Amino acid sequence: MAWGDRPIDSLDLGQVGLRGVSQPHLQYLQTMGVASSMTLSLTTDRHL
Numbered sequence: 001m002a003w004g005d006r007p008i009d010s011l012d013l014g015q016v017g018l019r020g021v022s023q024p025h026l027q028y029l030q031t032m033g034v035a036s037s038m039t040l041s042l043t044t045d046r047h048l
Contacts, residue, residue, distance in 0.1 A: 021037075029037060041048055
C-alpha cells in the first residue's frame with residue numbers, strides 16, 4: 001500500500017498535533033448534523 005510515491009510505513013506524522021475545538025465550531029457541526037471535522041494543511045515542496 002502506498003501514499004503518493006512512498007510506502008505507508010514511511011509516512012512521517014512527526015508534525016501532527018491536536019488542539020481543542022471552539023464552542024462556535026461545535027455548534028456549527030451540530031447544526032450541520034456532523035459528528036466531527038478534520039483540518040489539514042496541503043503543502044508542495046514545504047510551501048502551503
